[in-house]
Amino acid sequence: MTGVPADRPTVTGQDASRPWVTCLFAVTDTPVPDGVLAVTPGHDGGGPLRILEAGPLRLVVQDVPVAAFGEEALARRLDRPDELERCARAHHRAVETAAREGAAVPLPMATLYLDDHNAVRAVTAREAPLRTLLDRLRDRSEWAVKVYCAGPARTSGAASGVAGDGGPADGRSYLSRVSTRRRTEREARETALARAHAVDRELRRYAVAATRHRPQSEQLTGRSVPQLLNAAYLVDDGRRADFLEAVRRPALADGTAVEITLSGPWIPYSFARLDEVACDAREEVRA
Template sequence: MTREQPGTPESATGTAAGTATYVYAVCRRLTPSALSGLTGLAGLAEGFPVRTLPLGPLTAVVQHVPAAEFTEDAWQRRLSDRAELERCARAHHEVVTAAAACGPTVPLALATLYRGDERAQQALGADRDRFAAALARIEGHAEWGVKVSLAAAAPGSRSAPPAPPRGGGGPSGGAGRAYLERKRGLHRAREQHHDRALQAAEDIDAALSRLATATRRLRPHSQEMTGERGRLQVLNAAYLVTAVREKELLDAVETLRRRTGAEVEVSGPWVPYSFVGEV
């Protein structure tokens, strides 16, 4: 999707001077009342309503935003402000979710901008076939996220092995050999535990994939990201699931928790962000 540097659009486009057109999503026909009460990027787009923009047989969900607030430099500053970035992301998601409540919806990336409505219609219209294919693919589906975590090390493996013997019994002595064997044993135990954790992740993914129309494996979060010291995330995946199979998915997660002893975190249903493809 092309993202353009905002500029002052021509008056012929019907866009207010000094603004750009921010695009949240593309869907099929959408009743404008479904967007009633949404403020969108409040504070950055004060006075401009979230609205629809026709794209032939499809509809874009858009909002005017001040061009000066969405230059490349301005947006980079916003990206570096975690609180501001989170606020924008939440506002974006709220609008996408409202549109998705009315039918299949393709969410666009945060800060997708065009130099006015006419340019947005031209650019988005050129991708009409890909939007239509994505909408057909996700219709009647929702995205469910599943994260699987296990203890990062086998029981007892976090304690250091006894210190090597001092004095005359060097590594060649019996005590030294015993020390090295204990070290090797702890290393093997950690490797085996890690292998079992990865196998549990594969088993869980395989079981849930059988209930999904499509799946996507994402990069597992590190302990620094999760803040869970001593826990290893071994699966971070998204599943595209029809409404009629959602209960089966949740039941399967509960069964897999008991069978594997893993911590399985499930979230959803979400707008299928992970399955709309690059459009």
């Protein structure tokens, strides 16, 4: 995700004496109560979450130790899955705290500045696009929709060289069955993929923006069938019921065996991109 670039701290030279750097989690234009921030855990070893004022914008930040968040130390930590997960959870908690109060732009994890002044200066320089993005996200949520083939993606009978009736197969009939089965599987997949695209087109009618992510592998999904669509939709909270009804409607409407899964509402990470503010016309899919 693209956000405000970070001034990466180091632990050498003049920065070696600086014990703390400023970690920026999110930008909002809505007040966040101090009491709420005080009870929200940030990164381990850091100070309490707090707000920095940057004109009309508010930055959710935390003082974190250079010893753990200097460039080299952080790179080593994020190479460890347990540390990566711990940092990601802390980042999300802080973003979620801001988002509960109003529109918030989540920044990339480990967006670090040498001090508060540098953080405020970087955000102030991008005030206009950040305010546009906040307006875009206000009173809207992200919903994730994934579409899968509903049945097995492949069969193994033909490939095994065994005839359909259990008897041995001669070479010509075996090749014919393999060819037929491959063609049938290909046609079924193409039909299911077309159905997934149709689902996407329908859901875009109820969203203000949508994006497709790369389909996840079967190893990641834990399913033995391919994922045909991995999409996210930015939906007005006022149209939530319409969107949810639309998700339920098209699943097997034309007899195509596809399975649709829905999750959300989420913080709109997929749409909190400064580089997309300038190309809203391509992203907007207004009904």
